[in-house]
Amino acid sequence: MRSFILKLVCLCNLVIFTSSSVFGSVGTNAFDFLNLPNGAKHAGIGECSMGMIGDPFALFSNPAGLKTEIPKLGCTYTDYIAGIQGGCGVYVLPAMEGTFGVGISYLNYGKIPGMDASGGDLGTFSPQSLMPILGYARDFGSSFGSSLVGASAEIICETIEEYTSIAVAGSFGYLFYPEQLKGLVIGGTLQNYGRQIAKFNMTKEYITTFARLGASYSMFNKFVQVSAEINLPERDFIFGVEWMPSKILTIRGGRYSWGKDLEVGKDLDVFAGLSFGCGFKTNKLSLDYALTPKVDFGIVNRISLTYLFPSASEEKPEPKEEIHLEKTPIEKTPIDESQDE
Numbered sequence: 001m002r003s004f005i006l007k008l009v010c011l012c013n014l015v016i017f018t019s020s021s022v023f024g025s026v027g028t029n030a031f032d033f034l035n036l037p038n039g040a041k042h043a044g045i046g047e048c049s050m051g052m053i054g055d056p057f058a059l060f061s062n063p064a065g066l067k068t069e070i071p072k073l074g075c076t077y078t079d080y081i082a083g084i085q086g087g088c089g090v091y092v093l094p095a096m097e098g099t100f101g102v103g104i105s106y107l108n109y110g111k112i113p114g115m116d117a118s119g120g121d122l123g124t125f126s127p128q129s130l131m132p133i134l135g136y137a138r139d140f141g142s143s144f145g146s147s148l149v150g151a152s153a154e155i156i157c158e159t160i161e162e163y164t165s166i167a168v169a170g171s172f173g174y175l176f177y178p179e180q181l182k183g184l185v186i187g188g189t190l191q192n193y194g195r196q197i198a199k200f201n202m203t204k205e206y207i208t209t210f211a212r213l214g215a216s217y218s219m220f221n222k223f224v225q226v227s228a229e230i231n232l233p234e235r236d237f238i239f240g241v242e243w244m245p246s247k248i249l250t251i252r253g254g255r256y257s258w259g260k261d262l263e264v265g266k267d268l269d270v271f272a273g274l275s276f277g278c279g280f281k282t283n284k285l286s287l288d289y290a291l292t293p294k295v296d297f298g299i300v301n302r303i304s305l306t307y308l309f310p311s312a313s314e315e316k317p318e319p320k321e322e323i324h325l326e327k328t329p330i331e332k333t334p335i336d337e338s339q340d341e
Contacts, residue, residue, distance in 0.1 A: 031156050031167055031207050033107045033129045034192050037061065038076055038088040040288035040304035044277020045240025046254020048227035050175065050187045051216030053148070056092045056306060059101040059135045062189040062212075063150030064173030066092055066099045066137035071309040081298040083110035098138030101152070106130050127160045137173070148175040154192070156207070160200065167207055169194025183218040214238070234258075240275075252277035252290070262295045269295060284308050 037043040039057025049061040056074040058065030071093045078086045090103030107129040114122035137150030156167040175187035190211050196204060214229025227240040240254035252275075259273015277290035285307055292300040 031129070031158060031165075031192070031205075033086075033158075034131065034154075034156065034169075035208060035210075036078075036086065036107070037290075037302070038090075038105050039074070040076060040277060040290040040302045041252070041279060043290035043292060043300075043302050044252035044254065044275055044279075044288065045227060045242060046238045046256045046275050048214065048216065048229050048238050048240035048254060049189065049212065050185055050214045050229060051218075051225050051227045051240075051242070053175065053185070056090045056101065056103075057088070057304065058150075058173075059090050059092070059103050059133060059152060060088065060105060061191075062173040062175070062187065063101070063135040063152040063171055064137050064148040064175045064187060064189070066101045066135055066150055067139055067148050068092055068099050069094060070311045072306055073309070074304060074306040076302060076304040078300065078302045080300055081294060084108065085110070096138075098136055101135040101137075102133070103135075104130070104132045125161050127158070130157045130159075131155065135171075143179070145179040146177045148187075149173070154194070156194075158200075163200050164198060165196065165200045165205070166198035167194055167196040169207055169209075183222070184215065185217070186215045188213040210234075248281050250279040250281070252279070262297070264296050266295070268293070271295060284310075 037047050038060040039052075039055065041055055042049060042052060042057055042061055045051075047061070049058065049065065052058040052062060052065045054068045055065060056068075056072045057076065071091070073091050075089045076087050080086065084107070086105070086107040088103060088105035090101060092099055092101040094100075109127040109129075111124040111126055114125050116122055131154050133152055133154045135150060135152030137148055140147045140149065150173040152171045154169045154171070156169060158165045169192045171189065171191045171193070173187065173189040175185055178184055178186070188211065190209070192207050192209050194207050194209075196207065199205065211232040212229050213232065214227060216225055216227040218225045223244045225242040227238075229238045230236065231238070237257040238254065240252070243251045245251065254275040254277075256273050256275070262272040263269040271293035272295050275290060275292045277288065279286060279288040281287075285305070288304040288306075290302040292302070294300060
């Protein structure tokens with residue numbers, strides 16, 4: 001029974017992570033759900049993370065991008081294939097000369113039929129993954145430009161019926177703005193470096209750890225941003241672009257090289273490795289949507305909502321202007337005695 005459940009979950013993992021625009025060629029390591037994008041903006045630009053500065057969901061992809069001047073609250077819902085659903089929530093707060101972020105992400109694999117060794121029906125079970133995360137980022141200035149440095153710590157849990165696996169991990173990020181090249185951001189991140197502390201069985205499993213290097217460049221008065229990154233050690237490439245035709249609308253698109261693994265020899269193969277997205281923004285709210293075609297597997301839909309809290313200057317009421325009235329002495333006019341008479 002136990003081995004059968006584990007095999008079913010491994011098969012479920014294989015389906016998800018071969019078809020969900022993740023670092024699919026890493027192997028069979030545990031906790032692969034960590035590589036799924038948690039924000040719709042991130043997913044819409046092919047999972048590029050070097051340009052996600054000030055986005056609260058950068059906590060999950062590159063903690064250096066957490067840096068912000070105002071508190072933000074965000075949540076994401078993701079509808080995967082085969083009834084698999086996930087999401088995350090995050091809150092970021094400027095404090096201690098930097099920005100703190102706290103969040104949680106989850107993945108529910110849906111209902112999987114259970115059977116005993118003889119094929120008897122044992123009902124269904126729903127494997128789940130959960131990860132609380134805490135991060136911090138701050139900036140450092142120099143004569144060459146500005147730098148953002150961030151780090152995060154995660155507790156990772158996966159549950160299959162009464163069996164649980166737990167791991168601890170950390171991620172590190174760095175972003176650099178050259179003083180002489182306005183609009184350019186260069187950076188890198190090391191994701192999910194850690195170890196398993198509680199096992200499903202006696203077999204030790206490893207966390208999928210990877211590095212990413214890349215750059216983003218804003219042009220045309222920041223109306224267009226292009227990003228390019230490489231995953232290591234597999235040398236997979238990512239390319240993303242954002243276009244802001246107006247102050248409230250953003251159009252996104254991306255391509256990831258490992259999408260070729262989704263090709264099945266059909267006309268729909270042209271969409272393998274592509275991602276699309278859009279965003280709507282007001283003074284206090286931003287709504288982002290991403291669509292990722294998975295050829296024969298279906299389509300992954302992801303939606304994120306972010307709320308921007310009022311800044312300290314906005315919350316402070318403007319001082320009322322005091323009106324000073326000057327007293328004007330009243331001149332007494334002498335009475336014309338002749339008129340009185």
